[in-house]
Structure formats: C-alpha cells, structure tokens
Amino acid sequence: MNITREEAAARAAALTVESYQVALDLTRGAERFGSTTTVTFSAADEAVGTQTWIDFVATQAPEVTLNGQAVDVADFDGARLPIGPLAAENTLVVDGLADYTTTGEGLHRFVDPVDDEVYLYSQFEVPDSRRMFAVFEQPDLKATFAFTVTAPAHWAVVSNQPEAVHRTLGVVETPEAPEGVDAAVWEFTPTPRISSYITALVAGPYKSVHSELTSADGRTVPLGVYCRGSLFEHLDADEVFDLTRRGFEFFEAQYGHPYPFDKYDQLFVPEFNAGAMENAGCVTFLESYVFRGTVTDAVRERRAITILHELAHMWFGDLVTMKWWNDLWLNESFAEFMSTLAAAENTRYEGAWTTFSSMEKNWAYRQDQLSSTHPITAEIRDLDDVLVNFDGITYAKGASVLRQLVAWVGQENFMAGVRAYIEKNAWSNTELPDLMTELEAASGRDLSEWTRLWLETSGVNTLAVQVDADDAGTITSLRLHQSAPDGSPAAPGDDVLRPHRIAVGFYDLDEATGRLTRTERFELDAAGEVTEVAEAAGRRRPALILPNDDDLAYAKIRLDDASWETAGARLADVDSSLARTLLWGAAWDTVRDGEASAAWFVDLILTNIGREQDSTVIQTLLRQLATAISQYLPEERSAQVRADAANRLWMLVEQAEPGSDAQLQFVKAFALHAREEGQLAALADVWDRSSELPGLDLTTDLRWELLTALVAAGRAGETEIAAAETEDPTATGALAAAQARAAVPTAEAKQTAWDQVVAGTLSNTTQRQVLLGFQRAHDPALLAPFTDAFFGSIQDVWGSRSHEMAETVAVLGFPSSQVCQEVVDRATALSDEVRGTNAGLARTLAESRDEMARALKARAAA
Known part of the structure; x- marks a missing residue:
C-alpha cells in the first residue's frame, strides 16, 4: 500500500500518462462495483522493455491486458499490479471489481435509514483513487480522465466534468443483482490534465438546486448544490451560492486567471471524514454543514471559510499542483490564507482574521510545541509520512507564516508573484522554489534566508x-x-x-x-x-x-x-475583537506553559466572556475552559472549580439576550459542566421543556446534546435514548444515540462501547461518536480499566484498519482522563517500541503523551 518518494520519482521519469477512460458499474450489489480502466501512456526510451506497476486496491485480482496481451496477475498483492514489458506507446486495460468502503476512503457507501436509499461519494486524497479505479497514484502523473458510470436510473450522478451523454438501459441483471436493476448510463466529458486525487464521483438519489455565474472570461459556469433527499428541506442553497459568487469574484481578480474548469458543483455528503475536499469542479463537504436548525455564528462562519478554502484550491492545487506531497503544506496553507483573506475582504465575515487567530493560530501553536513538530517544508519520504502530516503545521502554521510573508513583502507584491506563478505553471506540477522565485521577482527581496528560517526549522x-x-x-x-x-x-x-x-x-x-x-x-x-x-x-x-x-x-x-x-x-473593555483575541491567546499560553494557574484562567473567562461579541472567540474560550478544568487542574480542585463554573455559566445563560448566539453557546457549555443536583435539575427542565429559556431554539440536535449530558450524569438512560431515537429516525439521530449509549456511566456500557470499537464493525462516523461517548465519564475511575485495554490493543487496531479508522481509535481512545505519569511513561515506551516499524502510530501516541505531560506541568503550577 505504501509508495516511496523515490519510487514515484522513478515512475514519473519513466512514464508520461495521456488519458484514462474509466467505466464503473454501480448496479452490482452492496459489496463491490465493476471498475474497468483503460490507460494510454508512453514510456521513456530507457524504460522501453522494462516493467513498472499500476495501483489498484481490491480484494480480487482483475483481468489485465497490456497492448493486447494478457498480463499475469498472480503476483497481485491487493495494491499493486506489475505490468510490462513496456512499449514506447502503451494501452493498458484493467478490468475488475473494486470494494465499497464504510471508512470515508475510496468510494464510500452509505444507506440512509430514513428511506433505505444508497448514497455514494469518493474521497481520494492522499492515495485512494486506486480504491475506485486502476491508476498511477501520484500527483505528478497528470492525465485526462473520462468517466462512464452505470447506475440506478433514479440516481443523480456527478463527476468533475459536465455530463455529455445520459441514456437509459432499462432493467439489467448482474450476478450480484439477479432480480435486475432499472439502470442508466452517464458519460462525462474528459477532464483537463489533472492529478488523480482530485477526480471525483458522487452518486445516489441526491437532490439539488442549480444556478450559474459568468466567469472573468465571459463563460457561463453552471453551479449546483446537492445533498441527500432526507436533508433537502434544510439545504440553504442561496447562502452557498452567494458565498460562491463572492469567492469567484475575489479569486479571479486576485489570481489573474479565470476559473479553470467547466462547472462548479458542491455536494454535502454523509459520513465524511474531513471538512471538505477540493475535487476539481465537484467539491464534497461534511454533511453537518447542512443545518437542521439554529447553529452558532461560529459554525456558519466555519462553513463559509471552508467553501472559500475549497474554491481557492481550484487554482492553487488543482490548476497548479505540487509535484510530491512534501509541498502539501503549501497547497493547504495557501488555501487557508486565501479563504480567510477572501472572507475578510469580500463577505460579511469581516472579522475573519479574528477567527483565524482564535482557531488556526491556536492550533498551530499547540502543534508546534509537540515532539512531532516539524519544519513547514517537511520531509515526506512516502505515503505513510503524508497521511500523518495533515496537521496544524501543514494547515495553520503554514498559513500563519504566509501571512507573515505577505506583511514582509507587501500584499500587492505577493499577489503579483502568485499571478505570475499561476500563469507560468498552469496545468503542470511545481515545487516550492517555483513560487519563491516569482515572489522574489515581484517584491525585489531576497527570500532565501527568510525561507531557511521560517520554512526549514520548527518551533x-x-x-x-x-x-x-x-x-x-x-x-x-x-x-x-x-x-x-x-x-x-x-x-x-x-x-x-x-x-x-x-x-x-x-x-x-x-x-x-x-x-x-x-x-x-x-x-x-x-x-x-x-x-x-x-x-x-x-x-x-x-x-x-x-x-x-x-x-x-x-x-x-x-x-x-x-x-x-x-x-x-x-479585557472585555478592549474595543478591537482581534486585539482581545490576542490577549486571550497570550493568557491561554501562560496556562499551557505552566506560568499561570488554570483556576485564574477559568475566572478570567467567566468574568469577561459575557461581553464577548465574536462567536468563534466564545466557542474557543469555552473549549479552553473545558480543557483547563478537566486537564489542567488537580483532581482535588477541579470538582469545585467545575461546580462554580457551571453556576456562573447558568448565570450567563440567564443574562444573555434571548435567542442570541451567546445564549446558545452558554447553554451547551452549562450542559457539559453540570454535575450538582440543582444544575442537573435545571438542565433536565430545559431538555424536557418543563421550563423555557426565552428565545432558545430547542432544536433536535440541541436536545440530543442535552440528553447526552444527562445520560453521562446518570439522570437519563436507555428509555430516554430510545424515545429520542424514535422521534429522530435519521442518520444524525442514530449517531447521536450511539454517542449517548456509550456515555451511560456504567462499567457494562463502557465495555460494550469499547468492544464495538475494537471489533472494527462500525462505520467511520459511528466509531467516532461511540468513542466520544465512551470518553464522557464524570468519574475518571470508570475509565481506568481501559488504560490496559488501549495499550494492549492499539497495535492490532492500527495494523488491521485503514489509516482513517486506526488514527481515530488511537486519538480518541487514548486514556486522556487518566492524567498521571504512569500513562505518560506507557505511551512513551510504546511509541519508542514501534517507531522503527510504525511511524504513524508512534507519532500519534507521542502527541497524546505530550499533551498529558503538559497537563501534569499545568497541574503542578495550579
């Protein structure tokens, strides 16, 4: 499954890929789908007569022909297909069955419990297009891609390019579906030359809203927004279209290049692992961005910036693409910087730099003080390296340093360099020096020393x-x-x-x-x-x-x-939102560094947060409040500090403007910290509507959140969970119920939750929710027995699961409630033991260990 940088470089030197024709049959049952790939490519003179390989992840070996001759697939290892001898010009056909996933990687399959309809979407970054079709899986072997898809006739099928042909087939029978499926065929026009990881397929009975805009070069660009049928009533497409238009206007002007693709569809898909993915012309988003009720302004702003982030990638990442994954940071950091700039300068989110400081920079500072910190230009030796490098350095520190670079050379000079870079490198692959050369030319500044000090060192x-x-x-x-x-x-x-x-x-x-x-x-x-x-x-x-x-x-x-x-x-009297955020950040750093007491910080928050106006800042502060109480205070002090904090949060709830963003956030925080009888009684009264908080929109999702808090406190149980699930028979309701059941404060419930996780039968999102509920324990002693369980099983879990699934267990299953030196020592020992054979697990363990060591230091200061 792994591919080294050296292997990729050798393959890129040997091959030039021209085109892929990919035919997919989605009518063949619930486990697998038909995948036939025809690749045309040429071989360099020195590669003629030699062998190479093409990537295809499947549990069954396909049939393969190269230039009309059958290829022996006896050595197929489930990931690589050896092919050869190569001719100067080659046509390769790989015909097989690929596997659906429930992990959010490759072609993910989801069944909506509301109507039993099947929904599919692809997710390919970093190395997972090979799970859907045979491909030379590396970003610098760009090619054109033409997809043909056979699927149930009532589905919508969306890919990177517009549909060229759509014809019905009638009822078709397959070995997996002998009863027959009413099917149709969709043929899409070929893409421009792009990398395989930004190709895409989304299929199922998605519902959609459509619009269009005029690009800078006068073309009409069709726009679409899609989601599942059972969520369609909640889809606020108008706001999505408005943000998209503002983004197009801003980016086309800043980049000096019209939108490079033929259409722009945005699809909200179920069980998505990340926030979004920048597939060319076919962007996929986390489904929770379709709001079922009132959400905080912080969440709305996060969605807006995510929409702009993915749109920024259409030029920086999709049109011009990194040669290898060591420049992943530039891809993501640039989109992070540009999306914040666009939000601040061309949308209603004028305070986006405050949000950036509160969230992204805090993330960057935290990541940069872990033992896993690395230079922004990290060495990426292979795919295993890049999989664990989607971190706060790659996104947040890189974006922060780009902002510093803009201040250093001037924004006009910076964007002039970017425009020259895009114009020179459109549809090709680049490395960092290609950009720095253009920035030096535009600014007149020698950036070699700046590059060395900022990009090649850490901390x-x-x-x-x-x-x-x-x-x-x-x-x-x-x-x-x-x-x-x-x-x-x-x-x-x-x-x-x-x-x-x-x-x-x-x-x-x-x-x-x-x-x-x-x-x-x-x-x-x-x-x-x-x-x-x-x-x-x-x-x-x-x-x-x-x-x-x-x-x-x-x-x-x-x-x-x-x-x-x-x-x-x-602090609350500082009139600038950004200045207040910088002061909040400085105070938080002193607590994390063991220079100030967590109790002092808790009091600072609760004294001032009632007058804070920025939703994201409130959200960040409430998260830090929770960490300060649960992690940074000694156990003998945390209970009293938490009780006082909950009482003060309830006062803030009562003092907040009815229906305000702050009221909603304070209610959520109160639910998290409520422990005493009177606090839980007040929470129960809100949940069951015995008492009404004026203006509070008691949405289904909020009621689940309050119920889970009551379950974790032992004030509600299976009867209430089952009733809530009956009232909310949706996928979201099922996930909320899974978390609530895992939060039940009994040894039996915790054991059941842990067994579900270790068994490996849960989907990606269900596994995450079960782990979140599992960790909800008011008494840390309830989870103490699972320290041995974690350290005893995590190697097997990591070795037997996909990266996404294993990393989730390693991060969320870590015994973070058991803050003690023994856990630090055990994590250190296991990390050291597996470092030579499993660098990803070693790093994940070390990061959790570092956070616990910091908590111990903060407790000593407290």
Missing part, C-alpha cells in the same frame, strides 16, 4: 515586552525580547531567532466610552534577541502595550506586568 518563538519609564510615566526604552523555541521539543538545530514583521499597539481608556482603544501603532521589523521600538521612546506609557498587534507575526507573546494587570482587569 514557535516568544516575543516579550520590556519597557522602562521615568517617574512621570514617559517611556525611556521599549524593547521586544525574542526567545528561541524553549520548551518546544524542536528538531536539533531549531534553536533559532527569526525575523518578524510586527506591530506594537498602545491602548488607553477612552473615558467617553469606557473602552480600551488603540491610540498608537508602530510597525517594524524585529530580528535577533532584542529589538528596540525606537518610536515609542518619549511617549507616555499607555495602560496596555500589545506586541504583535493586528496579528501579523507568528509567535507567542508576553506582556509587561502593568499591561497584564490592565488586561486581567479590563
């Missing part, structure tokens, strides 16, 4: 303010002190000080408004250990000095003592 620096003032309060010296990634288990040689384009803001109290408002801002280059902010000298010392104002730099920040005092007392 996060810290920038601390040091200020001196005279007795009259006049600043005599203001310095930024930079420290290396101390405390980050960075790679050898990463003890670096980096150059930063940074702003320093002065904030003072506006007596008229009672707000802390920025009065001055100094932008400068900071490098080395100490940088003097010369412009600050001679000015009156403000109430608060904020380093990295506007969040241009990628670094943790530390305030001077007087600024900490102001921030702690008046």
Whole structure:
C-alpha cells in the first residue's frame, strides 16, 4: 500500500500518462462495483522493455491486458499490479471489481435509514483513487480522465466534468443483482490534465438546486448544490451560492486567471471524514454543514471559510499542483490564507482574521510545541509520512507564516508573484522554489534566508515586552525580547531567532466610552534577541502595550506586568475583537506553559466572556475552559472549580439576550459542566421543556446534546435514548444515540462501547461518536480499566484498519482522563517500541503523551 518518494520519482521519469477512460458499474450489489480502466501512456526510451506497476486496491485480482496481451496477475498483492514489458506507446486495460468502503476512503457507501436509499461519494486524497479505479497514484502523473458510470436510473450522478451523454438501459441483471436493476448510463466529458486525487464521483438519489455565474472570461459556469433527499428541506442553497459568487469574484481578480474548469458543483455528503475536499469542479463537504436548525455564528462562519478554502484550491492545487506531497503544506496553507483573506475582504465575515487567530493560530501553536513538530517544508519520504502530516503545521502554521510573508513583502507584491506563478505553471506540477522565485521577482527581496528560517526549522518563538519609564510615566526604552523555541521539543538545530514583521499597539481608556482603544501603532521589523521600538521612546506609557498587534507575526507573546494587570482587569473593555483575541491567546499560553494557574484562567473567562461579541472567540474560550478544568487542574480542585463554573455559566445563560448566539453557546457549555443536583435539575427542565429559556431554539440536535449530558450524569438512560431515537429516525439521530449509549456511566456500557470499537464493525462516523461517548465519564475511575485495554490493543487496531479508522481509535481512545505519569511513561515506551516499524502510530501516541505531560506541568503550577 505504501509508495516511496523515490519510487514515484522513478515512475514519473519513466512514464508520461495521456488519458484514462474509466467505466464503473454501480448496479452490482452492496459489496463491490465493476471498475474497468483503460490507460494510454508512453514510456521513456530507457524504460522501453522494462516493467513498472499500476495501483489498484481490491480484494480480487482483475483481468489485465497490456497492448493486447494478457498480463499475469498472480503476483497481485491487493495494491499493486506489475505490468510490462513496456512499449514506447502503451494501452493498458484493467478490468475488475473494486470494494465499497464504510471508512470515508475510496468510494464510500452509505444507506440512509430514513428511506433505505444508497448514497455514494469518493474521497481520494492522499492515495485512494486506486480504491475506485486502476491508476498511477501520484500527483505528478497528470492525465485526462473520462468517466462512464452505470447506475440506478433514479440516481443523480456527478463527476468533475459536465455530463455529455445520459441514456437509459432499462432493467439489467448482474450476478450480484439477479432480480435486475432499472439502470442508466452517464458519460462525462474528459477532464483537463489533472492529478488523480482530485477526480471525483458522487452518486445516489441526491437532490439539488442549480444556478450559474459568468466567469472573468465571459463563460457561463453552471453551479449546483446537492445533498441527500432526507436533508433537502434544510439545504440553504442561496447562502452557498452567494458565498460562491463572492469567492469567484475575489479569486479571479486576485489570481489573474479565470476559473479553470467547466462547472462548479458542491455536494454535502454523509459520513465524511474531513471538512471538505477540493475535487476539481465537484467539491464534497461534511454533511453537518447542512443545518437542521439554529447553529452558532461560529459554525456558519466555519462553513463559509471552508467553501472559500475549497474554491481557492481550484487554482492553487488543482490548476497548479505540487509535484510530491512534501509541498502539501503549501497547497493547504495557501488555501487557508486565501479563504480567510477572501472572507475578510469580500463577505460579511469581516472579522475573519479574528477567527483565524482564535482557531488556526491556536492550533498551530499547540502543534508546534509537540515532539512531532516539524519544519513547514517537511520531509515526506512516502505515503505513510503524508497521511500523518495533515496537521496544524501543514494547515495553520503554514498559513500563519504566509501571512507573515505577505506583511514582509507587501500584499500587492505577493499577489503579483502568485499571478505570475499561476500563469507560468498552469496545468503542470511545481515545487516550492517555483513560487519563491516569482515572489522574489515581484517584491525585489531576497527570500532565501527568510525561507531557511521560517520554512526549514520548527518551533514557535516568544516575543516579550520590556519597557522602562521615568517617574512621570514617559517611556525611556521599549524593547521586544525574542526567545528561541524553549520548551518546544524542536528538531536539533531549531534553536533559532527569526525575523518578524510586527506591530506594537498602545491602548488607553477612552473615558467617553469606557473602552480600551488603540491610540498608537508602530510597525517594524524585529530580528535577533532584542529589538528596540525606537518610536515609542518619549511617549507616555499607555495602560496596555500589545506586541504583535493586528496579528501579523507568528509567535507567542508576553506582556509587561502593568499591561497584564490592565488586561486581567479590563479585557472585555478592549474595543478591537482581534486585539482581545490576542490577549486571550497570550493568557491561554501562560496556562499551557505552566506560568499561570488554570483556576485564574477559568475566572478570567467567566468574568469577561459575557461581553464577548465574536462567536468563534466564545466557542474557543469555552473549549479552553473545558480543557483547563478537566486537564489542567488537580483532581482535588477541579470538582469545585467545575461546580462554580457551571453556576456562573447558568448565570450567563440567564443574562444573555434571548435567542442570541451567546445564549446558545452558554447553554451547551452549562450542559457539559453540570454535575450538582440543582444544575442537573435545571438542565433536565430545559431538555424536557418543563421550563423555557426565552428565545432558545430547542432544536433536535440541541436536545440530543442535552440528553447526552444527562445520560453521562446518570439522570437519563436507555428509555430516554430510545424515545429520542424514535422521534429522530435519521442518520444524525442514530449517531447521536450511539454517542449517548456509550456515555451511560456504567462499567457494562463502557465495555460494550469499547468492544464495538475494537471489533472494527462500525462505520467511520459511528466509531467516532461511540468513542466520544465512551470518553464522557464524570468519574475518571470508570475509565481506568481501559488504560490496559488501549495499550494492549492499539497495535492490532492500527495494523488491521485503514489509516482513517486506526488514527481515530488511537486519538480518541487514548486514556486522556487518566492524567498521571504512569500513562505518560506507557505511551512513551510504546511509541519508542514501534517507531522503527510504525511511524504513524508512534507519532500519534507521542502527541497524546505530550499533551498529558503538559497537563501534569499545568497541574503542578495550579
């Protein structure tokens, strides 16, 4: 199943692939589908007469012919088909049966419990197009793809290109369906030259809404939005179309290149593992982005940015594609940066950079302080490496550093370089130097040292303010002190000080408004250990000095003592959403680094969050509140802190504006932390509608969330779960019920949940929900016996499951509730043991170990 970079490079040097014709038969039952692939390709002179291989993952060997001659498939290993001898020009035919999956990889098959209809979708990144058809599975062997699909006649079938032919067949019989299937055939026009991982197929009785737009070159681009029939009433296609149009307008102008494909369909599909996937002209999304009721503004904004992220990929990733997966970071980071920029500049989400700071940068800082941290330009030796590299460095740190680069060279220069890069490399594959060359030409700056310091080293620096003032309060010296990634288990040689384009803001109290408002801002280059902010000298010392104002730099920040005092007392009074978020982030970092007590942070949140206006910031703070209480406080203190926090959260619920976003978020947080009898009684009254919270939209999904909290507390059980499942007989309801049953606080329920996971019979989303419910335990002792179970079974699980399924068990099944040195030591020992043979499992274990070690450090500080 693995492919090394060296193997891929050798195959790319030997072959030039021209086209694929892929015929799929989806009428052959519930287990497998027919897959016939005809590939035309040429071989380099030195490769003529030699052998190569084509990738095809299947449980049965196919029939293979090369240039009309049968190929012996006796050596087929379930993943590779050896082929040869090669001619200068070759036609290869692979005719076989491929397997549906329920793991969200390859061609995923889902049955809707509402109507028993079958829904399919493909997911191919990184190496899973080979699960649907025979293919040279690497991004630099681009080709054209023409799909022909036979499927039930009442289905919708969608691929990358527009439909060219659609004809009905009548009833067809197959060995797997002797009773016959009323079928039809869809033929799609060939794609442009693209990589196999962005090809796509979505099929089933999806319902859709259609529109169109005019691209920058005057073409009419058809638009479609699809979802399952049982969800269609909830599909808000108008908002999706509006965001799409805004994205097209922004990206075509910024990239200087019209949309490169013939149509743009967006499909919300069931049991999706990620947020979305940038298949060319056929983007797939997580189905929970079809909202069944009221959701927070944070969730709506996340959907908007995801829509823009995938659209940004149509140029950067799909039109111009990385040569090998070591440049995955650039693909994802660029889309992350551009989607935030587009949201901030061309949609109603003008505060998108606040969201970026609150979510993406927090993710990046956390990832960059794990033992698995790596340079942004990570070495990707093989597919196993890239599978575990979809992380906070690849997405969030890379995007943060790109924002720093934009500040360094100027946004106009940056986009001019990007436009030249796209124009020069359209429909081909590139490496990082190809982009950096264009950025240097556009900006006139030598970026070689910047590249070395930012992209080839790991870890996060810290920038601390040091200020001196005279007795009259006049600043005599203001310095930024930079420290290396101390405390980050960075790679050898990463003890670096980096150059930063940074702003320093002065904030003072506006007596008229009672707000802390920025009065001055100094932008400068900071490098080395100490940088003097010369412009600050001679000015009156403000109430608060904020380093990295506007969040241009990628670094943790530390305030001077007087600024900490102001921030702690008046954080809610800071009038800038982004500035408040930077202060929240600095406070959180001090707790994570063991410099401040988690109890202090909990109080800081609960004192100020009631006045916070940004939905994503509230969401982030409430998540951090939960971590601070459950992980960063000693057990003997956490119960009381949690009880007090729940009481204060209920007060915030009652004080919130009826029907507001904050009210909804505080209700959810209260449900998570409610433990005492009075708290649980209040929660039960909301759930069963005995008492009404004015304005609260008690949606089906919210009721499930409240019920699960009551189940975890022992206040509800199977009777209530079964009744709720009867009221909500949907796939979403089934998943919620699975989580609730796993949350039942008995040894028997926990054992049942664990056995389900280890048995490996659950689908990807059901497995995730069972593990989430399993970990809901008010008493950590209830889960203590499963520490041995985890360490005793995780190697077998990892070795017998697909990557997505195994990684979910390794991450969500880790005994994170048992915060102690023994678990840290066991995780270290097993990680070290398997490092040489199973790098993915070793890394996943080490990351969970690192988080627990940090929790122990924070508990000591508390």
